[in-house]
Amino acid sequence: MEPIKLNVNSENKSFSTDPSEPLLYILREEFGINSTKFGCGLQQCGACMVLLDGEAEPSCLLSCQSAQSKSIVTLEGLEKDGKLHPIQEAFIEAQAAQCGYCINGMIISAVALLRKNPNPSDKEIREALQRVICRCGTHSRFIQAVKIAAESTQPF
Amino acid sequence: MDFSRRKFLKSSGQLVLGFQLIPLFSCTGSAKSQPETYSGIPVRPHGDKELIDSWIRLDAAGHVTILTGKQELGQGIRTTLLQMAAEELDVPFEICHIINGDTGQTANEGYTAGSNSVEGSGKAIRQAAAEAKRYMLTLASQTWKEDVANLSVENGIIKNKSNKEISYWKLLEGKHIEGKITGNAIPKSHEEHRLVGKPIARDDIKNLVRGKAHFVHDIRLDGMVHARVLHPPSYGAKLRTYDFSEVSKLEGVLKVIRDGSFIAVIATREYQAVKAWMLMKAISEWETPKIKVSQDSLFEDMKAKSMSPETIENSPDFNSELENASKRVKQEYHRPYHMHASTGPSCAVAEWKSGNLTVWSPTQGVYPLQNSLSDLLGIGTEKIRCIGMPGSGCYGHNGADDVSAEAALIARSFPERPVRLQWMREDEHQWEPYGSAMVIQLEAGIDEEGKIIAWGTNLFSDTHSTRPNGNGGHYISARHLEKALEFRKGGFSGGSYRNAIPLYTIPSKRLLLHNYEGPLRTSALRGLGAYGNIFALESFMDELALAAEMDPIEFRLKNLNDARAKAVLQAVRQKTSWNSAQNAANKGFGVAFSKYKNSASYFAVVAEITVDKTSKTFKLEKLTGVIDSGQCINPDGLKNQTEGGMIQSASWTLLEKVDFDENGVLSTDWNSYPILRSKEVPVVEVHIINRPELAPMGAGEAAQGPVAAAIANAVFNGTGTRVRDLPISAEKVDWNKVN
Numbered sequence: 001m002e003p004i005k006l007n008v009n010s011e012n013k014s015f016s017t018d019p020s021e022p023l024l025y026i027l028r029e030e031f032g033i034n035s036t037k038f039g040c041g042l043q044q045c046g047a048c049m050v051l052l053d054g055e056a057e058p059s060c061l062l063s064c065q066s067a068q069s070k071s072i073v074t075l076e077g078l079e080k081d082g083k084l085h086p087i088q089e090a091f092i093e094a095q096a097a098q099c100g101y102c103i104n105g106m107i108i109s110a111v112a113l114l115r116k117n118p119n120p121s122d123k124e125i126r127e128a129l130q131r132v133i134c135r136c137g138t139h140s141r142f143i144q145a146v147k148i149a150a151e152s153t154q155p156f
Numbered sequence: 157m158d159f160s161r162r163k164f165l166k167s168s169g170q171l172v173l174g175f176q177l178i179p180l181f182s183c184t185g186s187a188k189s190q191p192e193t194y195s196g197i198p199v200r201p202h203g204d205k206e207l208i209d210s211w212i213r214l215d216a217a218g219h220v221t222i223l224t225g226k227q228e229l230g231q232g233i234r235t236t237l238l239q240m241a242a243e244e245l246d247v248p249f250e251i252c253h254i255i256n257g258d259t260g261q262t263a264n265e266g267y268t269a270g271s272n273s274v275e276g277s278g279k280a281i282r283q284a285a286a287e288a289k290r291y292m293l294t295l296a297s298q299t300w301k302e303d304v305a306n307l308s309v310e311n312g313i314i315k316n317k318s319n320k321e322i323s324y325w326k327l328l329e330g331k332h333i334e335g336k337i338t339g340n341a342i343p344k345s346h347e348e349h350r351l352v353g354k355p356i357a358r359d360d361i362k363n364l365v366r367g368k369a370h371f372v373h374d375i376r377l378d379g380m381v382h383a384r385v386l387h388p389p390s391y392g393a394k395l396r397t398y399d400f401s402e403v404s405k406l407e408g409v410l411k412v413i414r415d416g417s418f419i420a421v422i423a424t425r426e427y428q429a430v431k432a433w434m435l436m437k438a439i440s441e442w443e444t445p446k447i448k449v450s451q452d453s454l455f456e457d458m459k460a461k462s463m464s465p466e467t468i469e470n471s472p473d474f475n476s477e478l479e480n481a482s483k484r485v486k487q488e489y490h491r492p493y494h495m496h497a498s499t500g501p502s503c504a505v506a507e508w509k510s511g512n513l514t515v516w517s518p519t520q521g522v523y524p525l526q527n528s529l530s531d532l533l534g535i536g537t538e539k540i541r542c543i544g545m546p547g548s549g550c551y552g553h554n555g556a557d558d559v560s561a562e563a564a565l566i567a568r569s570f571p572e573r574p575v576r577l578q579w580m581r582e583d584e585h586q587w588e589p590y591g592s593a594m595v596i597q598l599e600a601g602i603d604e605e606g607k608i609i610a611w612g613t614n615l616f617s618d619t620h621s622t623r624p625n626g627n628g629g630h631y632i633s634a635r636h637l638e639k640a641l642e643f644r645k646g647g648f649s650g651g652s653y654r655n656a657i658p659l660y661t662i663p664s665k666r667l668l669l670h671n672y673e674g675p676l677r678t679s680a681l682r683g684l685g686a687y688g689n690i691f692a693l694e695s696f697m698d699e700l701a702l703a704a705e706m707d708p709i710e711f712r713l714k715n716l717n718d719a720r721a722k723a724v725l726q727a728v729r730q731k732t733s734w735n736s737a738q739n740a741a742n743k744g745f746g747v748a749f750s751k752y753k754n755s756a757s758y759f760a761v762v763a764e765i766t767v768d769k770t771s772k773t774f775k776l777e778k779l780t781g782v783i784d785s786g787q788c789i790n791p792d793g794l795k796n797q798t799e800g801g802m803i804q805s806a807s808w809t810l811l812e813k814v815d816f817d818e819n820g821v822l823s824t825d826w827n828s829y830p831i832l833r834s835k836e837v838p839v840v841e842v843h844i845i846n847r848p849e850l851a852p853m854g855a856g857e858a859a860q861g862p863v864a865a866a867i868a869n870a871v872f873n874g875t876g877t878r879v880r881d882l883p884i885s886a887e888k889v890d891w892n893k894v895n
Contacts, residue, residue, distance in 0.1 A: 018407070018427070025427040034374045035367025039499055040581040041430070044826040047499060075367035088365040095357055095792055098800050099230025099549035100364040100371075101500040107365065129834035133826060135499045136230055136549045137803025139837040141796070 004064050008033070009077030019065035024048045026064045027074060035075035035104040039133065046105035046132030050074050056105075056112035056131075075104050078111065086152035087111055087145070094145035098136035105132035110146045115156045120146065202263050208291065208335040210263045211284035212241065218312070218325045220245060220252045222281060225265025226273040227257050227520055228360070229550040231856050232793040233273050235358045239789055240278050243351040244285030244343055246309040247324070257522035257544035259537075267521035267623065269552070269680065271756055271854025274789060278852060286341035291333075292324050299327070346787065346848035353848060355792035360546075372518045372545035373503045377574040380505070381410060382426040383566045384433035386419040386440065387583050388636065390820030391677065393444040395419065402439070403432050412436075413569050416638035420566050422575065433580065446818040449675040455490050458595050458616040462670035465614070468653055469667040477610035477664035481601020483703045487696055490881040491594040491688035492813035493676050497829060500548030501579035502555035502588075506563035508571040513540045517560040518547020524625045525557060529564055532628030532641065551804070553623050553679035555579055555588045561624075561631040582824045587632055590814055591681030592618035592652070593674060596692035600662075606704035608715050610664040613656050618674035620651030620684035632677070645673075651684035655861060658693055659751050660715040676816060682801070683860035686752065687808070688882075690861025691868065694748035695880065698869045708747050708869065709734060718751070720784050723845060724760035725749055727782040731843055732762040742767050744774070744874020748865035750858070757858040758784040758845075761802065763838075763866035767874040769894045773886045774874060776806055776867060778839040783858060786850040794855055795842045801859030802840050807832035809864040811883055 005014045006023075008031050015030055027033040027050070039047025041060045048060040051073035059067075078085035084092075087110050097103050106129055113120055113128035120128070125146045129139070149156075202210040202223065213221045222241045228234050234254045242249045255261055257268075265277055289309060296314045297304045299322075306317050315321045346352070363370050388395070395417040403412050403421060408428030413420040419436060423429035449457045471477070478484065505516040513535070519525045522542040530537045547556055563577040579587075595616035602608050622645060624630035629641035653669050681687075701711035709729050716722050728747065729735070737745055744767060749760040761781040765774045779802045788794050811830055815822040823829035864882070872878045876893035 017425075018431075021425075021427045025425065025430075029425055032376070033367065034369050034371075037371075037373065037500055038578060039501070040825060042581060042825055044581075045499060075365070079366060084365070091365045092357065092361055095361060095796060097230075097358070097361045097364050098232075098796060099499070099546070100361070101498070101548040103364050104367065126834040126837075131833075133499050133831065133833065135497055135551075135804065135831065137800035137807070137832075137837070138796070139803060139832075139834050140799055140840050143834070 005068055006064065006072060007070070008072045009074060017064065020063050023050065023059040023062045023064050023067045023072070027059065033074050033076055037101060037104060039101070044133070046109065047102055049105040049108035049132065051108055051112060054112065054115060056109045075107055078107070085111070086154045086156065087114065087149040090145040090149035090152070093148055094141045096138060096141035096145040098138050102132055102134040106134070106142045110142070110149065111156060114146070114149060118156070119150055199260055202261060203334065205263050205280070206337050208284050208288050208337060211281050212245070212288050214288070214324055214328060216325060216330050218251060218323070220247055222252060222254045223262045224254060224277045224281065225257050225262045225523070226277045227268040227544045228546050229268060229520070230546070231797055232358050232790070233268070234360065235356055236274060236789045236793055237278055237281055239351045239354070239356055240282045241285045243349055244282055245289050245312070247312040249351055249356060251312070258542070259522050259526045260541045260543070262522070264523040267524060269520055271752065271856040271858070273854070274852045275854050278789070282343050283341065284337055286343040287335060287337045290341040291335040292327060295327055296322060349848070352787070352789050353846070354790070356790055358793070370546060371500070371503070372505065372516050372547050373500060373578065375505045375516055375545070375576065377505065377507070380574040380576055381422050381424060381570065382429040383420055383422045383563070383575050383577040384429045384580065385562050385577065385583065385633070386421070386433055386436045387587055387632070388417055388444070389442050390444050390447070393417065393442040396441045396443045398440055400436060403435050406432050406435065411570055413566060415565075416636055416640065418565065418633050418636040420562065422566060422570050444819065447675045447816060447820065448818075450818070451816055454593055455595050458593065458672045458674070462616050462672035465668035465670045468669050469657060469665050471664040471666060474610055474612060474664045474666040478599070478601045478612065481609055482604045484599070484601045485696070485699055485703050486599040487597075487699060487880060489596045489598070489688070489692035489695060491596070491691060492882055493593045493678070494591040494681060494808050494812050495585065495814055495823065495829065496551050496554040496588055496681055497585065497831060498548040498550065498554055501581055501584040502547065502559035503576070503578040504560040504563040505574055505576045506560070506567035507574040508567040511539060513564055513567065514543065515540070515560050515564055516543045516545050518545055518550065518556040519560055520550060520553070520556065524623065525560055527626040528557070528624035528628055528630065529561060531626060532561055532631060532634055533564060533568065551682040553589055553621070553681075555584050557624050558587065558632050562633045565633060585824045585829060586821045587677070589622055589677045589679030591684075591687065592620055592678040594685065594688035596688060598692055598696045600696070600700055602700055602704050606706050606711060606714055608660055608662045608700065611658055611662045612666040614668050614670065615653055615656055615685075615689070616670040616672055617652040617685060617688070618672050618678045619645060620678065620680055622646075622677070622679040651680065654684045654689065654753055655686040655693070655750055656689040657754065659718060659721060659754055660712070661717045662715070676814065676821070682804070683857040686750070686857065687805070687860045687864060690748070690750045691809070691864035691882065694750065694862060694865030695868045695878070698746070698872065699878065712747075712749060720758050721749065721751060724758045724782045724784050727843060727845060728760040728762050728780060731782065731841070732764070732780045734762065737764070744870040744872070746866045746869025746871070746873055748862040748869060750862050752854065752858040756854040759798070759858040759862050761859065761862045761866045763863070763870040765867070765870045765874050767894060769891065772889070772891045774871060774889070775836075776810060776838045778841070779806065779863060779866070780841045781859060782843045782845060783855060784845040784847060785855040785858070786853040787848045788844055788846040789852055791844055791846070794844060797856050798842045798859050799840045801857065802863050803832065803837050805860045805863035806838055806867065809867050809882060809884055813883055
């Protein structure tokens with residue numbers, strides 16, 4: 001079996017595994033990542049979102065084989081030199097969490113949006129977060145947090 | 157003092173209010189990754205609740221650890237309780253830490269439910285902190301031979317009038333002192349508060365945004381293996397044929413467990429367990445009993461087949477009063493089954509080591525879990541330690557206890573290795589206990605002045621509480637075992653008629669409860685019966701207001717005596733410009749109110765909808781709420797909880813119902829059970845009426861019922877159609893009535 005080579009948060013790792021194993025499980029088991037969560041395994045809820053070549057994509061059905069040669073960034077990879085990403089700061093400022101299980105999907109979706117569209121409208125923010133399920137009903141704070149981050153002068 | 161605790165203190169040779177002796181997880185295997193917890197105090201059993209030490213521990217490193225039997229469920233209870241403790245102790249908030257429910261450490265505070273944590277645990281911690289402070293001041297006064305009245309505390313440092321000072325920690329000199337809760341220490345008056353009432357940020361959010369380990373899902377213990385359970389296709393199904401030899405041959409599979417119709421697989425890697433689960437699902441065959449009630453006739457069935465009614469309240473003159481009314485109205489309302497549908501499927505970790513069981517669980521109550529596991533497994537509670545961990549959002553009795561029991565069963569047949577079990581999405585959707593469907597029949601009479609003179613309720617519902625609470629048979633897995641434990645449902649709880657009695661000043665009332673054994677598994681979901689009851693009651697209030705030809709807010713105010721109830725209604729009227737807003741075109745506005753449980757928070761809400769006749773749709777644009785929870789400990793926490801409750805209730809009300817047919821539950825994922833997402837969620841605005849001079853009151857469930865009725869009332873106001881059958885969808889509106 002050919003080893004699988006992945007680039008996660010700028011770290012290269014190669015290991016042997018079932019090539020059909022979805023990226024989600026690899027991230028949690030091989031890379032010790034916590035942010036990406038199993039929510040449905042059906043690409044319906046967004047709890048497992050990662051930045052895949054800069055796009056927010058669910059990782060629960062994506063085979064690790066097909067994720068090779070792509071840049072994979074998780075929540076853990078947003079922090080640079082001990083400094084939080086402006087979107088992380090904004091989520092803290094807005095206290096945008098209740099249970100927090102969906103926060104990964106919300107932040108990853110927000111980063112993908114803000115990189116493409118630094119000044120999104122309310123409607124554009126809502127569309128960007130649409131794929132992520134939040135059962136606690138924290139949406140208004142997520143939307144607020146994205147607006148706070150959009151005002152940040154720091155690069156995304 | 158508990159024997160094991162005394163023995164521990166003796167054998168450890170410490171007379172200290174806490175030194176790092178045993179890290180939290182060392183007694184159960186080392187950890188690769190754990191949610192970070194302050195480990196400045198040793199793990200040791202709590203004493204009885206009368207000891208300060210059961211609630212608060214000061215350690216030699218100058219920190220404070222608070223112990224609570226309540227769980228963090230995403231409601232921010234850690235921050236709130238820490239604020240209350242730091243306030244009374246007069247110590248900086250930053251040096252305080254908290255340990256949530258752990259049978260190895262914290263006092264037994266039952267379940268984290270009913271919006272009781274601040275009223276219950278908060279009160280206990282506040283008292284314990286006041287006692288601890290008083291104890292320390294007394295100690296200082298004895299040491300310095302000075303009157304206590306001359307001493308003060310700031311940031312944990314006791315001072316006398318000539319600025320002589322000593323810190324709590326120096327004063328303790330590492331001694332273990334078992335101060336008792338005397339009841340004589342008087343907590344601060346609200347004028348002295350400097351932390352309580354402040355919007356202190358939640359510490360855990362800093363971890364969440366960075367993806368730090370936080371949830372039970374994130375526990376990684378050395379040697380940990382992964383499990384999945386294959387649940388039957390429907391209730392009561394029995395495994396007919398099976399040959400799982402293929403499954404055992406799959407790469408990474410360590411064991412297939414079959415005990416009756418309880419089936420589980422253990423594998424080295426999580427995905428290996430998932431693959432094995434998929435194969436088992438494909439090859440297993442079941443004998444599945446049919447569900448006898450069809451969804452279409454559910455409400456008729458409830459009325460026809462419920463037990464003879466229980467009289468909850470009955471004014472002797474009810475019938476004659478109703479006869480005397482100048483106007484009478486009678487209506488029937490329906491609530492379908494709703495699910496918790498937590499974002500993350502339930503997860504637990506269990507380890508069976510040398511005959512002792514440790515379970516890391518997202519349960520709402522570690523002690524009830526310990527008792528129920530003892531019943532399920534037939535071992536003594538002293539052999540079971542339950543450590544509460546945050547799970548995905550918890551709004552009542554969801555899959556958390558079931559997954560913990562299943563993890564324990566699996567660990568028993570695979571001892572000496574920690575087992576992590578997570579449910580699949582369909583397990584959660586199909587097997588969690590739902591909020592019961594309800595039929596609420598209301599009948600009332602008003603006099604010529606618009607005063608309600610008689611109010612009668614006929615309520616039909618299945619139980620709203622089947623928590624295990626010591627009974628192993630309440631776990632679904634227990635019913636699937638070869639030697640199945642019997643599920644004794646027990647009595648129907650008062651949860652069915654929660655908030656069914658109106659708070660309005662009605663001289664003559666009658667409430668009859670018709671208990672019903674429904675087709676689906678039910679238990680406590682946020683608010684219990686209050687959601688359906690308030691939806692009906694507050695919809696009905698608008699129908700009565702219409703009959704009385706009065707403005708809905710005026711009508712409510714006229715029938716209320718409670719000043720705080722009136723205040724939230726008046727505030728929401730003012731915040732929403734209620735009177736002038738009514739003139740807007742293509743809009744609908746609706747109001748609703750309740751005092752949760754008739755004993756907790758007051759909440760009034762206005763819903764605003766936009767009506768589009770062309771597309772035959774309406775949209776919920778905004779919810780504006782006003783809440784009075786007595787003394788507000790943390791305004792941002794209170795707002796966050798309330799906003800969440802409003803959006804969740806809007807989702808239940810607009811979209812949700814559990815679908816089923818004779819073969820089982822059909823709502824198995826987010827497509828078959830849609831909930832509100834970002835594009836459709838309303839704007840939510842929450843205003844707080846703070847009453848610092850009063851006791852804090854539970855708030856977590858206050859919004860559920862009123863929001864449902866406010867939406868129904870707004871839809872009526874905007875479209876002329878009264879929808880009495882949840883969910884309120886555009887198809888139920890008679891669009892010919894819309895101007």
